[in-house]
Every structure is written in structure tokens, then in C-alpha cells.
Amino acid sequence: MEIEGYQFPDDLYYHKEHFWAKVDGNSVTVGTTDFAQKLAGEIVYVELPSVGRSVEQDKPCGSMESGKWVGRIYAPLSGKVESINEALEDSPELINQSPYDKGWMFKMTPSKLEEELGKLMKVGDLEGFIKSEMERIKKK
């Protein structure tokens, strides 16, 4: 689905800090959205959570930077990090080029999937949210 010129695939869950979660059985893949990558500009470095680390929903677990901007990576769900996208170390620009595919950040095993999924948004909930985020950013 396209909202205000930004792409949001239908099969993902979205976190209010602009991260997505793709649920595949007991594995969740995490990345940042097209909206966030466009806002950030060319990503030049990413610090991902280490493999084996436990992350908590809504809590920062890494960071990324682009030029003069730096932002945190938030965990959309709680769980244990199983693997990270090592390609981002040398090619962080994959986040810009392919935010939902080659630019994925980490895979995790969720610990409270059922309970926490309800706090995330589906594509149908996004339109108003993205518009309000655009307004908020304009005012900054």
C-alpha cells in the first residue's frame, strides 16, 4: 500500500517508531520503514543489537546514522536476537535501497508474540498515523 508516496507492504506489522516486523511462524524479521529511511537520508552506519541479546518491545536496541542525523533502532517486539543482517556493516545504504527486503536489520525469536502484536499497527491503521507524523515533523 502507498501512503503519501511511501510504500508499506500489506503483510507486515508496524511500530510507532517506524520499524516493521514480519512474523513467520516463531521467527520475526525486523527493519525500518520506507517513511523512516526517506526521512533519515542516506544511512551511513548501523549499530545492530548483538546476536543472543534480549530486546524489549518499545525499547532502543541499536542506532543508525546518516550525515548529521542519528536515531535509535527500537524493538517492535520482545524476544531474543537470533541473527543480524551482516551486509549492513559494509553496505548500510541497503536500508535506503531496499528497506523491506535486503535492508532488513535482525531476526528474533519473540517471547510474548500474541500479547505484543496487538500493540502494533497493520497497514489499514497507518494512513492517519503517517499523516500525523508528517505534520509533527513539519512543526519541528
Next chain:
Amino acid sequence: MKLSRLTPRQILEIDACTRCGECLRYCPIYIEREEEAINPRGKIQAIKRFIRSQYGIWAKIFGPKKLSEDQLKKFSEMVYRCTLCGECGMVCPVSIHSKELWIGLREVLVELGYYPKEFDTLKKNVLTEHNISGLDNEGRIEWLEAMGDLPEHRYQKEKAEVIYFVGCVASYFPMVHKIPQGMVHIMRRAQVDFALLGGAEWCCGFPLIGAGMRKEAEEMMAHNLEVVRKKGAHTAIFTCPSCFHTWKEEYHSEINLFHFTQFLLSLIQEGKISFKEERVKVTYHDPCDLGRASGLYDPPRAILRAMPGVELVEMKDHGPYCKCCGGGGNLEMIDPELSAALAREKIKQIQETGAEVVVTSCQQCIRTIMTTARRMKIPIKALNLTELVLKHMK
């Protein structure tokens, strides 16, 4: 145009410029763009014209000429397209302290409201969150949490002899987290009693001073001085050359201030740090605020000389003549393309040395060089001296 932000010496310096053009041979911006309007001589001529139009003989007879919006906008563009590297002032035959003059002119422009709008965000971030990133200031030591194996006090002790002032860039930007992490490892192994300020550390004020907002920086400086004094520290050390230089020039405190290159050199001389032999060919990039601004060219080189197996090859322009990497003076915020062009020139000089690694003592230089190198797909390796010291430590 009010000149109250300029000192009488600066007014005299503006008059003293003979237009000899010596600065043009060194100004990295002019070398890159070859525009008279943004070189040091061009800027001084423009301000001379403004002064004449406001205070000259014709202004006395007919009244000062109103400066047009267009003139002020153009002048603002001239003044802010500069990395504040200070090379023009160093080579000026009539000793114009040009870096201070550019900052003074920025203050005049801020007062008039003609400054890049990006600086409003910077000001807001620093004044509300107390750091340049705009992220929560309590998150200043997230880089520490990633280290593991930490003592219970997490270096945020009530009292300590030495304070390690980390600075905003190394605290928040992940590309350079290895600098404070390395510094903590080194001090731990050398058994230095030190503390971090954590969320009580505020921006040192340098980005605001460089933007022409000195008045706003005063609150930051007063706060930092107070928290360091409360810890009972006699010494503060810095990995950021700009924080170090700002503390030295603006804070006027009794605290002993050391850049980490000075501090580590003294630890080496006291025998608290020793090295294993490891062969590597390096070149050294002098950060503007450590070299030209603070006069520290030798401590980093003395550290490199103390490391067996390390071969130092100098770049064509080094020491006082080292070219800015492009990351200074907030230039990246207002003209990223120009900043990157300067970085490309720097990378060229690094490559010409044939060194395997470029070593520097500044986090911003690492970010600027590495970001441009990655974009150009040039496989160079830039390390902060803390990282190299830690790697070679016994």
C-alpha cells in the same frame, strides 16, 4: 548592520587586509570551488563594503544605506560556507585572526536573523535535550552498556580525580562509539581513577559558538563546569578536540585539561602503557581543533613513535598545513556536497601515502572520511588513535 559583536581588534583586522591573497593558496573551500565570494579575502572585502556603507564618510553625510535582504542573504552564504579550519589565519602575513573573525561575523548575522535555518534545529536540540542529536540526554552512555563486564558503579562515581568528558558525537553516533569504548578500556587497564558524567554531561557549547550563538552556549558551559567541580576532579580529559579546545578557550577554569593524546602519552612515559610489536604503515591526519587551534601536533606522533612496528608516513599537507577533512564548522549541515568534496581531497592525500590506515584523534574526522570513502567505494581504513593504542597494547 550592527558591529557590536566584533571587537575593536577585529574591526582593525578587517581594515588591515591588504588583499594579498596568500590565504587563497590554503583555503580548502577556495581550492575546491574557486569562488572569490567565499574565500577569506572575498569575505573581508564584503564586510569592508558593508562597514563603509554604514559608517563611512558618505554614510555620515547622507545616512547609512539600508542593506537589502538579498545582500544579507548572500553575505550569510559567504560567511557560513567555511569549516572554520583556521588555515587562512595561520598563513595571513598581517596576522588577521580570521577564525575568530568568521565566528564574530556569524554572531552579527544571527543577531540580524540571517543564518542557515538548520541551526534552529541545532539550537533547539542543544537547549532542550542538551546534546546535538536531539535524543534523550540520559542515553549518553548507551555505548557503555554495549561494552559488557562493567563495574557496578558504571564509572558514574560520586567522586573521581579524573573526568572523561565524552562529547556529543562519540556518545550518540554509532560509527564512532569505539572511541569512548576504547578510551574506557585503556584507562581501566592503566588503572586510572576516572568517572563519566553520564546524563549530567551537556554539549560543551562548541556547535553553538561555531554557529554564531555564543550567548546560548553560556548555559551549557556553566552547567558542565559545575558538575565537574562537584565530582572533585582536578583533571578533565577529552577525546573530542573541539570539546577540548572549547573548554580551554572559553571555560576559564582551574581544572587541568588534557586531550587524550597528551594524557595517553604521559601514561606511556610513566610506563603504565606498553606495546607489543605489530607492523603497520599509517598516516596521521591532524584535526583542525587539535592541531591549528590547540597546537598539539607532537603528542599523537610521539604515541605512534612509541609503538614498535608502526611506520608513520606523512601526507603532502600535514601538521599545521594539514587540510581540513570537511567535517568542521557545521559545514556538513548546510552544504553536505561541499563538505564531501573536501573529504574527497583528503582521501586522495591519504591514498597517495600508500598507508594501510589513516589515524586521527577526532571522531568527526573519522565520520567525514569514512562516510565519503564508503560512498565512493574506496576501501580505506580510518582509526582513532585510541583504537590503535588499544589494539597494540600489551
